[in-house]
Amino acid sequence: MNQNLKKINIYSIYLGAFILILPIIAFFINAFSFRWFYPQLIPKELSMQAWVRLKLIPRQGNRTLEGFLDLWATNPTVIKALINSLTIGFVVTIVSIIIALPAARVLGLFNFKFKKLIIFLMVSPTILPPIAFVLGLNINFISLGFSGSFFGVCLVHLVPIMPYVVLTLTGIFANYNPDFEYQARTLGANKFKTFYLITLPAIAPGMVVAALFAFLVSWSQYLLTFLIGAGKIMTLPLLVFSTASSGNPALTAAISIIFIFPAILILFFTSKFVSGESSATSGFGKI
Amino acid sequence: MGGDKTKIILSITPPLLIIILLFYGGIFYGLVQSLGYQPAIGKYEINLDAYYNILFSERYAKLFWTGLALNLWVSFVSTFLAAVLALFAALAIRKTFFGKTVCNFIYSLNLPMPHLVVAVGIIFVFSQSGLLARMLAQLNIIASPGDFPVLVKDKYGVGIILAYIWKESAFFFIILMSVLQSLGENFEELAQSLGANRWQRFRYVILPLVMPSLFSASIIVFAFSFGAYEVPALLGVIYPQMLPVMAFEFFLNPDLNARSEGMALSIIIALIVMILVIFYFWLTQTRIRKD
Numbered sequence: 001m002n003q004n005l006k007k008i009n010i011y012s013i014y015l016g017a018f019i020l021i022l023p024i025i026a027f028f029i030n031a032f033s034f035r036w037f038y039p040q041l042i043p044k045e046l047s048m049q050a051w052v053r054l055k056l057i058p059r060q061g062n063r064t065l066e067g068f069l070d071l072w073a074t075n076p077t078v079i080k081a082l083i084n085s086l087t088i089g090f091v092v093t094i095v096s097i098i099i100a101l102p103a104a105r106v107l108g109l110f111n112f113k114f115k116k117l118i119i120f121l122m123v124s125p126t127i128l129p130p131i132a133f134v135l136g137l138n139i140n141f142i143s144l145g146f147s148g149s150f151f152g153v154c155l156v157h158l159v160p161i162m163p164y165v166v167l168t169l170t171g172i173f174a175n176y177n178p179d180f181e182y183q184a185r186t187l188g189a190n191k192f193k194t195f196y197l198i199t200l201p202a203i204a205p206g207m208v209v210a211a212l213f214a215f216l217v218s219w220s221q222y223l224l225t226f227l228i229g230a231g232k233i234m235t236l237p238l239l240v241f242s243t244a245s246s247g248n249p250a251l252t253a254a255i256s257i258i259f260i261f262p263a264i265l266i267l268f269f270t271s272k273f274v275s276g277e278s279s280a281t282s283g284f285g286k287i
Numbered sequence: 288m289g290g291d292k293t294k295i296i297l298s299i300t301p302p303l304l305i306i307i308l309l310f311y312g313g314i315f316y317g318l319v320q321s322l323g324y325q326p327a328i329g330k331y332e333i334n335l336d337a338y339y340n341i342l343f344s345e346r347y348a349k350l351f352w353t354g355l356a357l358n359l360w361v362s363f364v365s366t367f368l369a370a371v372l373a374l375f376a377a378l379a380i381r382k383t384f385f386g387k388t389v390c391n392f393i394y395s396l397n398l399p400m401p402h403l404v405v406a407v408g409i410i411f412v413f414s415q416s417g418l419l420a421r422m423l424a425q426l427n428i429i430a431s432p433g434d435f436p437v438l439v440k441d442k443y444g445v446g447i448i449l450a451y452i453w454k455e456s457a458f459f460f461i462i463l464m465s466v467l468q469s470l471g472e473n474f475e476e477l478a479q480s481l482g483a484n485r486w487q488r489f490r491y492v493i494l495p496l497v498m499p500s501l502f503s504a505s506i507i508v509f510a511f512s513f514g515a516y517e518v519p520a521l522l523g524v525i526y527p528q529m530l531p532v533m534a535f536e537f538f539l540n541p542d543l544n545a546r547s548e549g550m551a552l553s554i555i556i557a558l559i560v561m562i563l564v565i566f567y568f569w570l571t572q573t574r575i576r577k578d
Contacts, residue, residue: 010384016376017393023408023453024396026418030411038416038432039424099305102298112295118303125310127507127564129514131531132557133310135538135550136317139327159309162302220401223516223535237403237517244407244521253411256404263399267392 027260030253050250054078078239078255085235088150088225089218092157093211099158100165100210107166108173119170126163130223133159138227148230156228157221161214168213172206212266219262314557321550328543337547341555347548353527361444361519361529362512365451366505372452373459374501377467378493391464397457402450406521409450413438439522446522447529455508459501466500467493499571506567510560530556 029036031050033043051057055076058067072079107119125133137156138147146152180202184194222237229238236259243252323334341351376394380387397405412418420435429435439446478492512518519529528536530552537549 006382009379009382013376013379013384013390014386017390020396020453021393022412022418023405026408026411029418039421041418041421041425099301103302106295106298110291110295112292118299121311122303122306125306127510128310128314128557128560129510129531129553131514131516131534131553132560133313133317135313135534135553136315136320137309137313139320140312140316155305156309158305162305166302216399220403222401222403237401240403240407241517241521244403244410249411252407256407260400260404263401264396267395267399 027253027256030249031257034250036249050254054251054254056254077234078236078258081234081236081239082258084233085219085237088154088157088233088235089215091154092161092218093214095154096158096161096165096214097169097207097211100162100169104166104169105173107170108176109178122166123163125159126167130160134224134227141228142230147228148232150233152228153225153233156224157218160221160224161217164217165210165214168206168210169203172203176202209270212270216263216266314554317550318554321547321554323547325543325546337551338555341548341551350526350528350533351530351552354530354533357444357527358513358530361447361451362509365448365455365512366509368448369452369455369508370459370501370505373456373463374497376456377460377463378489380464381467394460395457397454398461400454400457402454402515403517403521405454406450406518409446409453409522410439413446413449415439440524442524442527444519444523444529447519450518450522451508451512455512458508459504462500462504463497466497470496502567502571506564510564513560513563514556 029043032046032048034047034049036043048057048060052059055071055074056078057063058071062071107115134156141147141152141156146155180198181194184198185191189197220237221235222241225233225235226238226241229235236255240252240255240259243255321337323330323332323336341347380390380394410417414420415432415435415437417435417439420429420432423429423435438449474492474496475488478488483491514531516531516535519532520535523529523532534549534552534556537545537552540546540549
């Protein structure tokens with residue numbers, strides 16, 4: 001009986017994996033077949049039309065390197081949104097790490113008054129929904145002139161990202177021994193050299209994970225960008241949302257594939273680091 | 288010591304300031320506006336009208352209470368099912384078998400996937416002319432799209448629940464896998480040698496060991512699904528409507544008077560989430576004390 005049970009077990013895992021991957025299959029079929037009518041299961045012909053309409057791939061006969069460059073030089077909406085998403089993601093990730101590093105070090109290495117209160121204040125945005133603060137903030141940002149600006153969008157993205165980066169880095173510094181730094185200093189290394197040669201290598205793996213997931217949180221952000229961007233800052237999630245609401249499956253699928261690409265890439269490179277115990281994983285609840 | 292103190296204050300202030308100004312500042316401003324203080328349209332009075340309107344007025348009360356019921360239903364059901372499915376998957380996938388690495392990757396695939404994309408994927412698979420309906424049509428089980436049940440944009444929130452199950456089961460899965468890995472199989476083997484059967488090993492050995500992590504992950508998932516906007520906005524209907532979508536629509540209403548109601552609604556959502564989290568901490572604290 002055990003042999004049979006094992007077989008059932010394995011087949012149900014395969015079935016589960018198949019069901020889980022159905023949406024991804026549907027994305028690819030939709031993106032590469034322009035007229036996929038019910039009840040066809042497999043489209044009758046492959047088509048690049050969705051990508052041509054999004055101005056990501058030139059028309060047939062024009063698909064040379066020059067054709068691609070000429071097309072992309074016309075600055076199609078998807079490329080614009082892609083560049084915006086990437087820029088905001090990079091800026092926010094770097095800024096949040098720079099701001100969070102000293103705080104995380106202090107929180108991880110020292111005990112002091114009000115530490116618990118500070119951690120509580122810092123962590124609360126990970127549990128409370130964004131809608132709770134962004135409606136009020138929106139009106140403030142309008143009167144400050146931040147609304148509809150690149151700066152305003154980056155600033156508001158820091159709210160969901162900051163707690164999570166501080167938490168992850170605090171966890172790393174809690175297991176970090178600063179004595180090596182003192183040794184380096186007594187041996188004559190200056191502050192910069194000590195950081196570069198001692199501190200950085202020790203915290204690098206955790207920092208990379210924190211950075212990747214900070215980027216991913218910013219990359220996935222819809223509501224905050226929509227409200228604070230005030231229609232002037234177009235990012236990929238905004239484009240996916242509006243295309244999905246207008247109901248063209250081929251276009252939606254094509255943009256979605258571009259949108260999920262970095263996510264899959266990041267999972268691929270970090271699957272080693274990701275475990276339930278690291279505070280990095282809990283950040284995923286926010287994406 | 289004085290140097291340390293300055294260092295601590297200087298290091299903590301920047302991130303704390305961002306959270307206090309933007310997050311708490313936003314909540315505070317929302318709270319003030321929900322109390323009717325809107326200088327932009329010449330309102331300076333403080334009152335509870337917006338809360339009263341939402342909770343009791345003929346115009347909004349029905350909308351709110353059905354929305355709250357839908358919110359609780361969607362969050363409870365999706366959190367519970369995602370946790371249960373992930374638990375079974377994690378237990379089944381522990382043993383070595385052909386294709387384990389690939390299966391592991393697929394089961395974690397939805398972890399970094401944006402909610403928005405998962406919602407679109409659910410439309411592609413579960414709508415009446417979606418992938419699943421086409422598969423059933425090929426098998427001659429259904430004839431026309433109308434024979435396939437309405438699972439997306441339905442009034443019971445099935446599509447929303449499906450999207451959250453898809454997405455959050457991966458989150459539960461990763462957490463459970465690492466807990467199970469760190470526990471090893473010693474406890475189970477011990478129980479087996481003492482004569483515990485399959486069910487008993489699950490019920491009295493595995494379940495108590497994974498429960499704490501499962502429970503805290505559930506809180507994160509529940510709180511998220513209770514307050515998130517994208518998924519219900521894409522997969523929901525106009526009535527009944529989940530509260531975050533309702534709040535946002537009040538807020539976007541060209542009638543600026545509805546703004547107070549939108550703010551009040553967002554404050555109510557935050558309050559409910561807060562109460563649930565506090566209740567959770569109280570529950571775990573008392574349980575720890577008992578143990």
